[in-house]
Amino acid sequence: MKYRSLALLSTLVLGAGLAACSSSGGSSDGAGDGRTALDVWLMRDSVSAGFQKEFETGFEKAHPEIDLRIQIQEWEGIGEKVTAALASNDAPDVIEVGNTQVAQYAQSGGLTDFSDRVGELGGGANWLEGLAEPGSYEGRQYGIPYYAANRVVIHRTDLFEKAGIDPARIRTRDQWIAATRKLNTGGTQGIYLPGQNWYVLSGFVWDEGGDLAAKSGGEWKGGLDSPGALRAMDFYRRLQALGKGPKDSDESQPPQAEVMAKGQVAQIIAVPGGAKVIEEKNPELKGKLGFFPVPGKSADRPGAVFTGGSDLVVPAVAAHQEEAFTLIRELTGDTWQKKLAVAMSYVPNKTTLAAAVADDPGTAAMAAGAVNGHATPNTPQWAAVEAKNPIKEYMTAVLTGADAGSAAADASRTITETLGSDS
Template identity: 60%
Template sequence: MRRRLLALVCATGCLVSACGMLPGGHGRKTVTVWLMKDSASEEFLRRFTGDFERTHQDLRLDIRIQQWTGIVEKVRTALKDTSGDGPDVIEVGNTQVPLYADGGRLADLTLESMRDWGKDQWLPGLAEPGKDGNAQYGIPWYAANRVVIYRKDLFEAAGISGPPKTRDEWLADTEKLNSGRNQGIYLAGQDWYTLSGFIWDEGGDLAVQKDYDWKGTLDTAAALRGMDFYRRLQALGRGPVGADEEHPPQAGVFAGGQVAQIVAVPGLAQSIVRQNPGLKGKLGFFPVPGKTAARPGAVFTGGSDLVVPQNTRDQFAATAVVGALTGATWDTELARTMNYVPNKTTLTGAVAGEEGVAAMAAGAAHGRATPSTPQWADVEADNPIKEYMTRVLRGADPATEARRASRRITEELTPSL
């Protein structure tokens, strides 16, 4: 996950006991933990550190907040450090784990996750990118994903009694909402994360691995069905076919007052209301509908995993921190504090009282992540999926364009020798 919600600062660049907030650190081993900016509130980290150091009296936490800008190279450098002064635990974006695991620089935490950490209940969109073969390197911490943000008043005016439960209902309701000056939905033409969910629902994928080779698979029948649904839904609004959801920012478009729905993370509702206070109390949330009412649609799951570098000074101490942060007590507390989805499907009841987060949790139970290969970052750098979507929405033959995009994905996923 690439963005967070709250700022977290300490003048010396570290937090909690490392900043002198807790006495009695003499004689303890220090565990250095890198967490990303805005992942947790200062108050949460104070409470967690106090509890952890009370229950682990031989350990002291040194929590250091990192910026997302430039973090990949900083982590790579830390993983190669042989001085013993690097971090013992690192928060990383869930889709970044394959990048760091490549080359054997992360500790294998399979035994701990099987024995103590309830891996069978982990959200798949967090757990799968953290795994390579039978080895678990990334331990799920928290998740966030897209839902449908909608105007309750426009739904009511159109005679729609409640959120749709299936894709067919969603199309029918959106067509009713698409009248006069109002757009039934604002869906940019290059919102490939949303497209991915439709492809997964059809049983397709962006790319698959056979033996050791990856291949783009947008040209499969299942993936083409996902693109066809995207085309039909996108046509019920006036989203630009040649741009993604940030160009222009869809929160601003929604705030204009003539859009009934967007697909976005629930937190975007705060930005919408700031830009148009008249929408306060009029926004609702529902999971992206699935093919049947039996379950919501698949969604791209973002979020963070915790990893332990192979060069940690004390793997036992590092895993104690990971176990505490990702355990039921503190993972639930983090989700409530920051409006995240907890890392296990069995913990989603903790956020049931928040409409937007509850909608996220319903989708996250069936969420996925991008293909688990270090080379996927190369695909996103000049994303052929976006070009493919624009060409199809402008009337080009979907099968031809899908083959073209799949070839480009395959090329990017083939490491240079």
């Protein structure tokens, strides 16, 4: 699968399901030929069959003492399956997990701590913050950045050209608003932005120096009522008003790529894979879609974006700790990261590898934006906030005329209560 869907990015955050750990997932001591059998769980569609075969062949040639056994897991049910594996005596040696899932697994003490070996992995300052930061818990590094994806602006190049707008010159929010207003004429929606696209709002909040929630004095508190977050919501309101997006639903209801495919929508904010959906629904738009990073407050830095993607973790009970480290070092190292990025149109795990995807316009736009990537608040309780999702209700309230300050205070209070309910 060439591109990850927007729904899958959300799955990376929530991670839920019903399946229990199966007996086929555990590690074995040997491969029967003197080699060490290394069991690895990778997620459905995170690698293609071709890349998987190439990596297995290359890895085993470089490390003939290891018999690599990759098992593809389904996203549905993976949360409980990983939890069960970490508590068992038969865990796999390496597991791919959604980047924002690491904290909940680390909290139980079930993951190996790699804090002292970050240098061996070539990590640290070069890692994408949106992967590395949620891969840590209480100052220790448990998740190793694997790959990333984030939202960009998908636009109609023909409508931009007709309006006399060069997308390469849209570098700031003010320029974006001006261009979108110019596009919003003659039956064209300057932008289709649904009212509850809270991931996009999150980016604006981070740009303003705020956060959805922050830890203070050992306690998590909602942050939607901070001055910066209120400025972010005001910008969202102004941008959303330049189109006809619904105020009471998110990007999946209806699917925004399908809305753009129907005709006169100049822009949406989505992962680049949305362009493939648009072209499938309306072949007349093939070759008429382009990409640019979400603009920032100033021209020298792209807008903040939510980073979806995966980290690699090792269960504390895994039988082959050194071999697992070797696998992670290879798969997250520069050579295989470049190959993975090209094969799967992902953003590599290091900012220094962005050039690897320069020939893919959508992925290049993602990589440019990924340098300002962030993740949701790094607490195991954040999944409970998303289950209630007071952020969506808050956004709809403001867009339909409620006082922003009061609505933000109510939503922040709910976030605070939810995060404190289990801490």
